Amino acid sequence: MSNGIQIQTESLSKNFGSVVALKKLDLSVRKGSVFGYLGPNGAGKTTTVRILSGLLKPSGGSATVCGYDVRTQRNAIKSVTGLLPESPGLYSKLSAVEFLEFIGALNNLSGESLHNRIDRLLGILGLEGRQNDLLESYSSGMKQKVLVASTVLHEPELVFLDEPTSRLDPAASVLVREIILAMARETDTTFFICTHMTDFAEDLCEIIGILNEGVLTTLGAPNEIIEQTGGNDLEDAYLKIVGGEIDRDTLLSWRQ
C-alpha cells in the first residue's frame, strides 16, 4: 500500500489568511526511519506536523501518511500515528496512570494489557514511584516524560514528536533518544521529529530537512548537509543555512 514510504507530500501548502505557513513541500519519509525537521521559530514545522497528523487541512497540494490521504482519511491516520504536542496539555488533576489510561481509552485500548503497558512505560521512564501523584505536582521534565509515554502507548506506526527534549535534562534526553532508536530499529516505527536541538538531531536522525519561512531549503543526511555547507557540525551548518551568525560588535552595540 505504501511501498515502504510512510510520508509522501507533493506541493503541500498551508495559508492562514495572507500568512503563508508552508509553501509547496515535497517530501518522502521511509518506513522505520528517523526524520529530523529543523527550522527557526515560526518556520512552519508545527503546521506541517498538524497537517500530516490529520489535525489540519492543507490549503494546497497533496499528502499521504501511512498510505492514507490527509484530506479524506484523517481518522485512519490518527489511528496509526501518535503525536507529542509542543507544550504539555495534561490534565492537572489526574495522576500519570489515570491520564495514560484515558489516552489508552481514546485509542481503543483497555484492560489488563493497557495497565501492563502503562506500568512498564512509567518504569522505563523512571516515574514508577510517582505514578499516582497528581500531574499538577510534576516538574516540566516529568510531564514531558508522561507525554512521551502517551504518544507511544498505542504502538503507532508513525510518531510525530514536536520538540520532544526541550524540557528534559541530559539524562532524560538520552533516555528518549534510546527509546526512539529502539522502536525504530526493533519495531520499524517511523519518527518525524521537530526540534531546535541540532546535536540531538545529528546524533539520532538519518535524514534531516531544514525549513525556513515555510520553504524546505535543505534535505539530506546530517553529514551531507555539513559537507555541503562547509560547517564544522550540524549547528554550524544550520546557522549558515537559516542565517543567525552575528558579529560581537553588534552584540554589544546596545550599551552605547
Place this chain on the structure above:
Amino acid sequence: MVRVWWAIAKAEFLVRTSKLHRSRKILYPAVIGIALTFGLVVIPRILGYFLARTGSAFEMILATSFPGFLRTIMMVLWMFILIVPISNSLENVKIGQWEILFSNNVKTRDLLFGTFVGRIPVYGIFVIALGPIVVSPFVYAYNVSIIGQLLMYLVIFVFAVVTIWLSTVFSTAIHAKIGSSPRGDDIGKALSWAIVPLVAVPAMGSMYWMNSVVSLFNLDASMILPSTWSADILTWIAMYTGSLRPSSILNLELYWFAVSPIVDMLLLGIFSATVLFLGFKSADRLFAYGASPGSQKVARAGPENLFIRGVRKVFGGRFGTIIATSFKDYTRKLQNIAKLSYGLFLAFLIPLLIGFGPFATIVDDPIFLPVMASLMTGLMLGIFSGVIFGGVGLLDSRDQLWILKSAPNGVPKFITARVVSYMMVGIPYAMLPALFTGLLLNFALNEILLTVAFVYSIVLGGIFVGVGITACNPSYQDTSSGAFVINTIASIVIMMICVIASIIPGVMVAINQGVFAPALTIASVPAPLIGLIILMVGMIRLTLMEAD
C-alpha cells in the same frame, strides 16, 4: 529618579486597565467622566424624582430611618470594596513577578504600597459612582449644605482608601500563602467564588429584609463594624450641616446613636491607623513566599471508590474509563466544587425568599407558591449550571485539544463522556435544592418528586448549553479572554430564553387549570431540547475546528 513604589503602582494600574489597552489615555478619563456624571447628576436626579413623588409622610419616615438604612448601605459598600479586589486578584494567582521585583532589590514595603496605589484609580471608580447613592438621599431629606456634602465625600473617600489598603494586604497574604503551591491557582479560583456569598447575604438582606436588618443593626453588635462607624459619622455630618430642627436632631441621636459621634470618629481613626501600620509592619512577612509548609505537599490519587467502579461497570471498558477520568478531573478541582456550592447556596435562598419573604404575605395561593418556588429554583440552578459546567471547565488548554484530536473520533468521545459525567454531578446539584424546596414548603411526596424532575431537566438544559457554547468557542483556562466573556454571556442569555420558554407554558397551565403536576411536566421539556441542539452544534464545530 523614578520612585520604586510609583513604578510598581503604574505597572499595577496598566495591568488592571489592560482591557482599555492602547486607548487608555482617552478611555480612562472617559470612564471617570461617566462615573462622575452617573454619581453627581444621574443618581441625585433619579432619587430626587422618586422621593419627590412619595409625599411628605414618606419624607418624614425617610428623615428618621435614614441612619439605619445608611448603616446597611455602608456595610454593602464596604464589603464590595473589600471583597471585589480580593476576588479579582484570586482569579489569577501568580507570584512569579515577585521574584523579578525582589531580584531588582525592591523593598517589600514599596511593593505593597505600589500595588495599593495602583489599585486606587481602578476601584475608586466604583466609589465615585456609588458614593452619591449614600449622600444624595441625605441631601434631599436633611437639606445638607455644600460644605456638609464635601465633608461626607471626604469621609467616604478616606473609608474607601483604607478598605482598598486592607483588601491589598489580605489578597497579598493569600497569594503568598498559596501562590507557591502547585494547587495555588485552583485554590485561588475556588476562594474567589467562596468569597462572593459574603457580599450576597447583606446585599439580599438589604433588598428583602430591610426592616429587620435595619432594626437588627441597631443592636450593639453592629457597632463593631467600621462601616457602622463611618455611616454614623456621615449621619452626624448631615444632621449638623442640614436644616433639621434641633428637636429632630435630638430624636435621631437618642434613637440611633449608642455612642457619641466623637467615639465613632476615634474608632474609625484608630482602625485606619492600625490597618495602615500593621500592613506596613507585616510587609516582610507577607512577601515571604514559598515558605508555607503546604507548598511542598503532593496530592495523590487514592484508590477508586464504589461510585467510580460502578461507573466503569455500567459504561464498559473504554467509554467507562473516559467518563471516570472526566468525573475525577472535574470533581478534584476546588474551583468547580466552589462554583457548585455557590449555585446551591443561591438555590437554597429561593424557597426561603418565596416562602418567608415579601411574596408569602402578598400571595396566599395553594398553587402559586409551589409552582413559583419550583420554577424559580429551576431558573436559578439552570442559568448558573450553564456557567458552572461550561466556561473554563471543559478544556484546560489548546494542547489538550490537540491530544484529543489526535485520537480517532477523540473529540466526540470526550464531549459525550464529559456530558455524561456532568449529568451525574448534576443529580445532587438539582436534587438537594428541589428536596429542600419541597420539604420547606410542605409539598406532597409526588409534588416533591415532580419538582426534583423539573429542576433536573432545567439543569440538564444548562449542562448542554454550557458545554455546547464552550465547544463552539473554547476559552480554555483563561477567564480574562474575550471568548470566556462571550461564552458566559451567551450561556446566561440562552439559558434565560430556554427557562422562560419552559416556564411560560408551565405558568399558563398553572393559571388556567390550577394544577401543579401538568404545569411542571410541560415546563420540563423545552430547556433540555434546545440545549441538546446547541450541544450537537458545539460538538460538530469542535470536531471540525482547525488551528489558527
